[in-house]
Amino acid sequence: MIRLEKRPQPSRAWSLATPLMAVLATMLMGGLLFAALGKPPVEAIRTIFWEPLFGEFAFYYRPQLLVKGAPLVLIAIGLSLGFRAGIWNIGAEGQYIIGALTGAGVGLAFYPMESWIIFPLMILAGAFGGWAWAMIPAVLKTRFGTNEILVSLMLVYVAEQFLASMSLGLMKNPEGFGFPGSRNLQQYDSAHNAELIAGTGMHWGVVAALIAVIFSYVLLNRHMLGYHIRLTGEAPRAARFAGVKPARLVLFCLGASGALAGLAGMFEVSGPSGQVSIDFNVGYGFTAIIVAFLGRLHPVGILLAGGLMALTYIGGDIAQGNLGLPSAAIQVFQGMLLFFLLALDMLTNFRISIGKPEVV
């Protein structure tokens, strides 16, 4: 008889091993999926995971890794704080959009003035926009007990409509010959989030992501607030007795993740993307949920997971070009990864014992 026995403590070894096992299992199942689509499975997997790093055109793809990875890490770090405390912000996509809009809005308002102060102001505005958007579910939760999952998600759809309205209306480029979309911030030096070292993909968003990783590590391991976050997640009742104020935690976790998502949006719109347009958002806010879990809600883990997920994006693009792999296949691939991760997570918290249960 096979039974599950709860471990007194989650196993450290398994908690490190399960993400790797999940990636391997996903490669295997992904290979089968690609084979079912009539693509050579080994070739496809190799293209996704090997080509961007060591292939012929790696010099072009490696910088892309930073460009795609930075927003994922930045958002996932914020989400992980809340997820640890059982506060579920799943509307990061919306906060990302609003951060981009407020950030770009400040930049566009100053056009065509050139000054060093503009970009820092845009950063502040981006963070503020994301923070404010996340405060809606946070305040509703603390004031009325409204479910933050549903509210934050509904606000994604609202933000998408808002984005459409902005790129067709207020922020539309007056010299854009009637095309939707704002002025291109890449052509506006004071507002351009340019590469810090040419050809590396290193922009301010990458720097911000690294700072966020360090801050979050210190917060969770060396700070009282981080301790409260972990305590609330692992033993909510004990946290109550220890004097943790749940409302403050909700405001902090949602606010921090919103601000980080807003920053990610602002760095994206002023750098790699360049302009506010209807299809500006590409689902980083949702993929970041996978990144946060794959990184075990740990800052360093998230950094690695963000890199891996960026790899699947870039590799997926290459496979799309070389092998005709549909772009949706990569989405399925990423979803599968989360499935395997959650399924294998059982091994961290439970021990599988075979044989008859002992009589106590």
Place this chain on the structure above:
Amino acid sequence: MDLSAINPVLLIASLMVAATPLLLAAIGELVVEKSGVLNLGVEGMMIVGAIAGFAAAVETGSPLMGFVAAAVAGAALSLLFAGLTQLALANQVASGLALTLFGLGLSALMGQRYVGVKPPQMARVDLPLLSDLPILGRILFSHDVVLYFGIALTAAVWAVLKFTRAGLILRAVGENHEAAHALGYKVVKIRTLAILFGGACAGLGGAYISLIRVPQWTEGMTAGIGWIALALVVFASWKPWRALLGAYLFGGVTVVQLNLQAAGVAIPVEYLAMSPYLITILVLVILSADKSSAPASLGRSFHASR
């Protein structure tokens, strides 16, 4: 602006059509939550149901086969969720999100060949005398069979939950799984069945969008209806008839908003399109003060240690 272009009879008739996918998904989720499980994957199951139903209907030429396939596909996807949460004891919130992300990708992959295809039309039920009634006939008695099925399902779920032993057991499992286990009920089995039912209903709801409401296939066409269905269960305080009421309310908002867009009201299209989501939030705020009717074990994993 020309509000006179809005025909109230057609408005109410199309309101019922717009409400049906919501109702089907919400009734399914209501049963799942009554058993103490929170499945946030409704959106994912709906969109997979939408494409599975669409594909089956196009291939077989029969919309009814489409609905069957959609229910099967929804249930199959929910089985993944059941495996994760009931056997592997994974976090229900995370697993539900995974289901939605996976479902959105899977449906996009499955749907590539069906973009721009026209599905076979579903015949209207023609009730001999009732359909000929002057106004009521047009509003109430000239719809497709699935719409009536949704209403019948609401009644059935209500009756089963309230009057039968099976309903009592389901509620017991949702209120206190330890006590139900101690009484000898198979908590995991009952919950798995509830999850499968929820998946089938969500699949049907999705197929209703792609086969009847729109009817065509576009990527991500459920556009948050699955999430609104989740909010609807809270709105309904886990009571089937209130879910029906809520579905009609939200269906009404959607239809009125679309009609206003068509009539050319001075409000920009984007702001009108936001309204269903904003109203969902508003309703959640008003109703979330009272949580007493939520199943007590909602969202908690069950593990029989002995």
